[in-house]
Amino acid sequence: VDAVPTEQKAGWTSFIKSLASMTGDLSSMTAPPFILSPTSLTEFPAYWCERPELFADIATGRTEQERAEKVLKWFICTLKGQYTTRNEKMGSEKKPLNPVLGEEFFGVWPDVGFGETTLSVEQVSHHPPITAYFIQNKKAGVTLQGHSGQKTSFSGGSINVKQNGHAILTVDVPGGKKETFLITLPKLQIQGLVWGSPYIELTDSTAIVSDTGFVANIDYKGKGWVSGKAHSYKATLSHNGKSIRSYEGTWTAIGKVAKSDEVFTDATVPKTEVSVKPIEEQKDWESRKLWRATAQGIRSGDYDAASRDKSRIENEQRQRRKDEASAGQPWQLKLFDYVESDPVYKQLASHVKGIPCEEDGYIFRGHA
Ligand code: 0T9
Numbered sequence: 001v002d003a004v005p006t007e008q009k010a011g012w013t014s015f016i017k018s019l020a021s022m023t024g025d026l027s028s029m030t031a032p033p034f035i036l037s038p039t040s041l042t043e044f045p046a047y048w049c050e051r052p053e054l055f056a057d058i059a060t061g062r063t064e065q066e067r068a069e070k071v072l073k074w075f076i077c078t079l080k081g082q083y084t085t086r087n088e089k090m091g092s093e094k095k096p097l098n099p100v101l102g103e104e105f106f107g108v109w110p111d112v113g114f115g116e117t118t119l120s121v122e123q124v125s126h127h128p129p130i131t132a133y134f135i136q137n138k139k140a141g142v143t144l145q146g147h148s149g150q151k152t153s154f155s156g157g158s159i160n161v162k163q164n165g166h167a168i169l170t171v172d173v174p175g176g177k178k179e180t181f182l183i184t185l186p187k188l189q190i191q192g193l194v195w196g197s198p199y200i201e202l203t204d205s206t207a208i209v210s211d212t213g214f215v216a217n218i219d220y221k222g223k224g225w226v227s228g229k230a231h232s233y234k235a236t237l238s239h240n241g242k243s244i245r246s247y248e249g250t251w252t253a254i255g256k257v258a259k260s261d262e263v264f265t266d267a268t269v270p271k272t273e274v275s276v277k278p279i280e281e282q283k284d285w286e287s288r289k290l291w292r293a294t295a296q297g298i299r300s301g302d303y304d305a306a307s308r309d310k311s312r313i314e315n316e317q318r319q320r321r322k323d324e325a326s327a328g329q330p331w332q333l334k335l336f337d338y339v340e341s342d343p344v345y346k347q348l349a350s351h352v353k354g355i356p357c358e359e360d361g362y363i364f365r366g367h368a
Contacts, residue, residue, distance in 0.1 A: 003092060004196035008032045012196055019154045019193075026152045026159070027098040027129050033303040034196070037086060037094030038295035040287045042105040042121045044096070045133035047082040048144055048167070049109060049117055050271035056114035056140035058171050064179065065239070068214035071169060071181050072235060072247075073265055075208060076218070079233075079251040080267040083188070083200040093190060093198040097291050097310075099123035099131065100317050101331055105287040107274035115139025119274060121287075122335045124362055125149070126317070130165070132336045134364035141172030147362045148185065159190035159198075164358060168344055182209045182348035184355055186220055201230065202251070207355060209348045213240045220251075234258075336362040 004012045011032040022029060027041075049055050054074040061067030086093050105121040117137040124132045130149040136142070146167030153160050163185035170178050184206045192198045202220035209215050218235040221228055233255060234248040247264045249255030255265035282289040290313065297306025324330055342361035349355045 002195050003034075004032075005034050008034050016193055019159065023153050024151060025128050027150075028127075031095045033298075033301075033306075035092075035095050035198075036298050036303075036306070037090065037096050038291070038298040040097040040099050040103065040105070040291055041129065042099045042103050042123055042131055042287045044082070045105075045121050045131065045135070045146075045148070046107055046119055046274040047085065048078055048133070049119065049135050050081045050273060051077050051269070052109040052117045052137070052272055053114060055117060055135075055142055055144075056137050058142050058169075059140045059173075064210070064212040064214060065237075065244070067171060067173070067179060068181075068208075068210050068212065068216065068237060069245075071171075071183075071208055071210070072216045072218075072237060075183060076233060076235070076251050076255060076265045077267050077269075079186075079202070081271055083202065084231075084252060087199050091197070092192070093200055097294065098129060099126070099287070100290070100313060101126040102285055102334060103287055103290060104283070104285050104334070105276075107276050109272055109274060111139070120335055120364065120367065122333065124333055124336055124338070130362075132362035132364075134335070143170045144168070145170075145362075145364055146183070157191075157194060159193065161188040161190065163187070164356075166345060166356075166358075166361075168348075168361075180211045180344060180348065182207075182345060182355075184208075186218075189222075202233075207352050209352050209355075211348060214238070215352060333362075335365055335367065337365050339363055 015031055054077055058067055058070040058074060061070045101123055103123040107119040109117040115137045117135060119135050121131060121133045124130050128149050130147055132147040135144040144167055147165040149164040151162045151164060165185060167183040169181040169183060173179055186202045186206050187204045189201045189203050190198050191201055201222035205217060205219045207215060207217050214237060216235055216237045218233055221232045223230045229250055231250045231252045233251050236246045237244050246258035247255050248258055252267055254263055256262060257264050279289050279292060293309040294306050297303060297309060339361050341359045345361055346359055
């Protein structure tokens with residue numbers, strides 16, 4: 001079915017055509033109103049923890065292998081939220097609001113027995129867009145820290161998205177020690193564009209590398225020409241190169257231990273959305289407060305109001321950058337420090353072939 005509103009058909013066609021000539025960063029392109037989302041990309045890191053019980057549960061693993069399995073399980077169970085939420089809530093993938101430099105997002109998953117989990121997000125670059133995040137359950141002793149950017153290209157009617165960035169998970173283990181896991185991010189293909197109902201399929205593979213010698217390799221596949229289910233995954237856990245166990249299924253429903261009936265991942269379990277302070281209590285830089293009027297315009301179909309408010313924010317930003325340049329005082333990050341070469345990343349990435357050779361990262365500094 002064609003999801004493009006009649007009066008926006010011409011605009012959608014020319015938008016698709018212009019995609020073909022765009023490479024790199026689609027975030028600043030003007031898209032037809034029906035495809036706009038009222039949510040900023042700074043909110044997306046919350047998808048990492050919509051199963052806070054699985055996040056906390058990592059620390060209950062009794063052995064290195066159990067913890068490695070629990071990290072893999074939690075990771076796969078986050079994918080449905082990360083990549084299908086917009087379709088479920090708004091009918092299709094939509095174009096998120098492009099965060100401004102310094103935009104922040106804070107949230108919490110209240111303690112319901114396994115400790116409170118907190119989320120801190122900062123937009124650390126505008127051009128190209130890069131979002132840094134820090135998620136922590138202090139009581140359980142589990143922390144996730146990462147950053148995310150995208151490089152996009154267009155081919156065969158789809159948008160291909162390569163994610164730049166990675167996440168590092170640490171878990172406190174008995175004896176006052178920590179285990180560290182490097183998590184790489186999947187490639188995305190945005191399909192269904194011609195009909196105006198884009199959705200995401202994951203492709204290629206990612207890895208989760210632990211400093212205990214455990215490595216999980218995850219392969220992603222969509223519907224094939226002849227067979228195969230949409231949103232499929234196949235994962236193999238190995239230790240120092242020796243494969244131990246495999247898992248397969250879909251990341252939107254059930255995954256099982258290979259050649260058995262044992263359920264490994266169940267993505268149909270209800271998720272817990274992040275709780276956010278009411279807008280009235282937020283600072284001006286916090287995402288929902290900053291984009292309040294733009295989002296309201298998009299939600300109510302008043303696209304003129306939305307685009308006026310969006311322009312106001314963008315102009316303010318341009319002016320700020322000019323002022324900083326003439327004062328010779330570049331913007332300072334608030335919650336994160338940029339590191340050119342992250343030793344933890346370098347060490348773990350060296351254990352796996354084919355991991356991107358980016359090395360930089362953002363280390364959480366704490367709350368301002
Ligand atoms: C990190 C996630 C990421 C961000 C989004 C590609 C995309 C921006 C980045 C990778 C999260 O952990 C997971 C989910 C969805 C990704 C977005 C999907 C999307 O379409 C946008 C891009 C920039 C567009 O808006 C393309 C134009 C649009 C008309 C297609 C719907």
